[in-house]
Amino acid sequence: MKVGFIAILGRPNVGKSTLLNALLSKKVSIVTPRAQTTRDAIMGILNEFDHQYVFVDTPGIFDGSAGLDREMRKSAFTSSRDVNAILYMIDASVKSLDTDFEVYDSIRSDAPRIIVLNKIDLIRPQRGMELKAEIKEKYPEVTILEASIKENFGIKEIKDAIECYLEEGQPFFPQGVLTDKDMAYQAKEVIREKLLHFLHQEVPHQSAVKIDRCEETAKGVVIEATIILEKPNHKGIVIGKGGEMIKKIGFATRTELGRMWKKPIASLHIEVEVDPGWRNDPRKLAELGYGE
């Protein structure tokens, strides 16, 4: 059997999680139009013929200074080590490639790299050629692929380009396993996805979700969660007038999880708490699953 780990890296919002889900044809990682959506390394396992690909989606690399930002960066850099290949994704609609070149160079890993120029649906073909030429000039050895994952373009080419980096070995995960994350983790992420979807500005970026209970019962999955906020005035925003916003978040979460798991959600209860400074407190970050 041919097996291998492939890390997906890049700046925030370039489409890394969209690519992971497209490769698996299943939703494993949350996707939103906002930068800094993914906060952890998330594995997605694809079994095809006698191949097992273990893709690792990672948090977008940016130079944020909060403790949480540092943990997210660490998670991306750690994921780049000991892999068979790195897919470095670039948003083709960027004005300049300078920041991407900086981020690309900051990845200290000997693994072979493939650059995926994503979102080519947003640019003219001429601009695509210019970007490819600029990348080729800087990194002459690297394979560059164009893609529009949103429009299902370029996915097979990405898989084909990785195939040569797989190696003979035993599968890392048994057949049927889609991700290394459990249902509680997925519930937490979908609540975060809805926070990012419904709330503007810094509220979702300054919040975390803790799952207090996630259990399958005869009636369906029972979930109890707490949204942790950094600022007291965010509590009213998350709960909304007469509890309207939290109801909206709860309803959207239940619908999404039901669709993902193909299981009924018996109940979902969400509490809202304020814990100032959680993003800079190593102990709290670790409790919430960020860092050691």
Ligand SMILES: Nc1nc2c(ncn2[C@@H]2O[C@H](COP(=O)(O)OP(=O)(O)OP(=O)(O)O)[C@@H](O)[C@H]2O)c(=O)[nH]1
């Ligand atoms: N136009 C266009 N949009 C895309 C494409 N691929 C992804 N997107 C959109 O880009 C946005 C960000 O996608 P994500 O997959 O969450 O990006 P990410 O790189 O995982 O972002 P972080 O988790 O924040 O690092 C979403 O709105 C996607 O729908 C594409 O090929 N074309």
Ligand SMILES: [Mg+2]
């Ligand atoms: Mg992501």
